[in-house]
Amino acid sequence: MELGPYLILASLEGAVTAAVLALTAVGLSLVFGVMRVVNIAHGEFFMLGAVIAWWIAHSMGGHPxxxxxxxxxxxxxxxxxxxxAADMTILKRLDYDPERTxxxxxxxxxxxxxxxLMTYGPEARPVEAPFNTRLAIPWFENGENGWQMIWPWGLGTTSYKLAxxxxxxxxxLGVWVLMKRTRIGLVMRATQTDREMALAFGIPVERIYALVFGLGAALAALAAVLIVPIQQAxxxxxxxxxxxxxxxxxxxxxxxxxGTVLAAILIGLSDGIISVFFSPTLAKILATLLVGLVLVFKPGGLTGSSGK
Amino acid sequence: MSAKAKIIALHGGLLVLLFALQFVLPAYHHGNLARIMVLASYAIGYNILFGYTGLLSLGHALFFAAGMYGMGLGIQHLGLSVAPALLAGIAAGAVVSAALALLALRTVGVAFMIVTLMFAQAGYLTVLYFGEYTRGDEGFVIQQAQRMLWGIDLSDATNRYFAALILFATCLAVSLWLVRHPFGKTLVAIRENEERVRMLGYDIFVHKLVAMIVSGTLSAAAGAAYGLLFGYAGASFASVQYSIFPLLWVLLGGAGTILGPFIGTLFMFYLIDLSSGLTSAYMLIAGVVLVLLTLFAPQGLVGELRNRIWRWLP
Structure with missing residues (x-):
């Protein structure tokens, strides 16, 4: 195959990664933005989503x-x-102190x-996709008879990935509407801007925090359910x-x-494309170094304002 | 007794006790205690940065692994003998910690934690990437013949115990000396109120830099010793888990106390040792202890002891 079809394939895979990543990262970003809590357990909420999806799919039977x-x-x-529950029993009692949380x-x-590990075990288990039609993608090539359309082997995607x-x-889009167009979103943004003032205006800040923490985890779990037919739990x-x-x-x-969604698309796409050319370990090394260096030199993020 | 005499009696007493214990302990616990002393040295190194300077690093495995691989690769691929290899490991730790400090100390708080975490992760992946030399996850064994220091066989249980005790005593002495020195007191002041210390004319950056280099170098010494005494270097020692462990030990024992790292390591080691007999999910215990500690005893065991009974504890 030539480079062109490779790139199309890589960007399609990258788009799937980006979609799932955007959901997961928006969850993390919400929690950090509103609560100022860095949730290291976020990846485990993602994993729980996939594992629970397997449990349900496994025990339901019938059509996948x-x-x-x-x-x-x-x-x-x-x-x-x-x-x-974790928020109310643990984080609340730590008073949302950034380091202790x-x-x-x-x-x-x-x-x-x-x-x-104790209940589900160490195995990786698949979940069957609800629909999985293969879609081939054509490619144009300048051959003996001028430009013609060919169907390169291996170039294609599935309906599930597009879904x-x-x-x-x-x-x-739903999260965006929730944050910008509803009352609860307004309250969340108020809490994010000034916790003390929100409290003074009678906003139940602790309940908002619990809600945001739950919402962030649910987004990660949703992303995992979407990806589990492609990966395994x-x-x-x-x-x-x-x-x-x-x-x-x-x-x-x-x-x-x-900014988070934009960065997810950027990282997801480049992850797909980079891993075509480099070893995944090298790609990960570069990515981790990049994060470290961005935090050191541009603490506000690439799109955010610089400075503290 | 004056406070100084009490401090010398307590810490000297602990070292004498550890020295005496080797004659009575059964072989299994004898080996464990040697391991605990090396790991406690790692925790002491961590405590200088976390407990006394107030900088929470999530990347100390980088320094531990720098020491371990500086030593191990030196023996394995450069044919160094033990003494220069140990020095190479310690030097590697000093260089790596200085380099990371120059970058990471530009950030504070949560950003500092994430920066250290990311660089340590990059270090771990680098170990995996150069699997040709490091043998990646599988690691490599340092043969008995390569572990002779001045004619002493470090793979022998008694010699190993002595070497671990010497390392532990050195780290304990260094940290005790440091925190009683004006420099160490300035570090504590930085932890308590950075702005005020800056206003008094101290150079915060230089103090933090030195603290991080001392901390990283002690961690590297522990890493090098661990590889040497137990004859193995593997990528798992560079993983996030080994950055979390010293945090766990120090929190459990008591951050900002001299004895805390040792007590924490001792407790946690046996807790995991006992529970790994019951289940393969022994890290569950580590998780539960972390959560309970942050909730109920942020001062740790020795910290609570200091708050309640012995106010003079350093």
């Missing part, structure tokens, strides 16, 4: 679409509820991960999304939703 549809609704709700969420990471991109876009699968979400949130500007 049925189990998947139920998982799409139930997994984010369950994970959101777990997150709300990091330590506590590291603890939470190990608790969730290891409990999953993932569509679903992620819909949900992100495994108890250690939370590491990469956590790292990538961090990268996205930091590059996009801490707490800025449009």
């Amino acid at each position: 679409a049925l189990g998947f549809a139920v998982a799409l609704v139930v997994a984010p709700l369950v994970v959101g509820a777990i997150a709300v 990091i330590v506590a969420t590291i603890g939470l990471l190990y608790i969730i991960q290891q409990l999953t 993932v991109i569509g679903a992620a876009m819909t949900v992100l 495994h108890y250690l699968m939370g590491g990469d999304p956590l790292l990538l979400s961090f990268i996205v949130v930091i590059i996009g500007g801490l707490g800025s939703l449009p």
Whole structure:
């Protein structure tokens, strides 16, 4: 295959990564933006979403679409509820102190991960996609008879992958509407801008925090349910999304939703394209160094204002 | 007794006790205690930055691994003997910590934690990337013949215990000396109120830089010693988990106390040792302890002891 089809394939894969990443990262970004809490356990909420999706799909039987549809609704709700419980029992009692909450969420990471290991086990398990039609993509080539359309082998995608991109876009739009056009979004933004003043105006800040923490975790879980038919559910699968979400949130500007989505697209696409040319380990090394250096030299993120 | 005499009696007493214990302990616990002393040295190094200077690093595995690989690769690929290899490991730790400090100290608070985490992760991935030399996750064994220091076989249990004790005593002495020195007191002042210290005319950056280099170098010494005494270097020692461990030990023992790192390491080591007999998910215990500590005892065991009974504890 030539370079062109490779790039198309890589950008399609990248678009799927970007879609899922945007959902996960927006969850992380919401929590950081409103609560000023760096949630190290975010990747584990993602993993929980995938594992719960497997449980549901496995125990439902029937047509795979049925189990998947139920998982799409139930997994984010369950994970959101777990997150709300964690917020009320742990984070609230730490008074949302930035450093202590990091330590506590590291603890939470190990608790969730290891409990999953004890119950779900160390195997990676697949979930069947609800629909999975293969779609081939044509390519144009200047051959003996002038330009002609060919169908290169291996160049194609599946209807499911396109659906993932569509679903992620819909949900992100929903989050945007929630934040900008509803009363609860207004209250969240007020809390983000000035916690003290929000309290003074009678906003139940602690309830808002619990809601935001649950919403952030639910978004990660939703992203995982969408990706689990492509990847597999495994108890250690939370590491990469956590790292990538961090990268996205930091590059996009801490707490800025449009910046986060933009950075997710950038990182997702470049991740797909870079990993065609470089080894994944080298790509990860470059990515982690990039995050470190961006934080050092542009603490506000690439799109955000510089300075503290 | 004056405070100074009490401090010398307590810490000297601990070292004498550790010296005496080796004659009575059964082989299994004898080996464990040697391991705990090396890991406690790592925790002491971590505590200088976290406990006394107030900088929470999530990337100390980078320094521990720098020491371990500086030593191990020196022996394995450059044919160094033990003493220069140890020095190479310690020097590697000093260089890496200085380099990271110059970058990371431009940030504060949460950003500092994430920057250290990211660079340590890059370090871990680098170890994996150069798998040809480091053997990646699998790691490499340092043969018994390569572990002879001045004719002393460091793979022998008694010699190993002594070497660990010497390392631990040195780190304990360095940290005790440091925190009683005006420099150490300035570090504590920076932890308590950075702005006020700056206003008094101290150079905050230089103080933090030196603290981070001392902390990283001690961690690297512990890493080098760990690889040497137990004859193995592997990528898992560079992973995030090994950045979390010293944080856990120091929090459990008591941040900003001299004995805290040792007590924390001792407790956690046996807690994980006992629970790994019951389940393979032993890191669950680490998670639960972390959460409970941040919730109920942010001062740690020795910290609570200092608050309640022995106010003179350094």
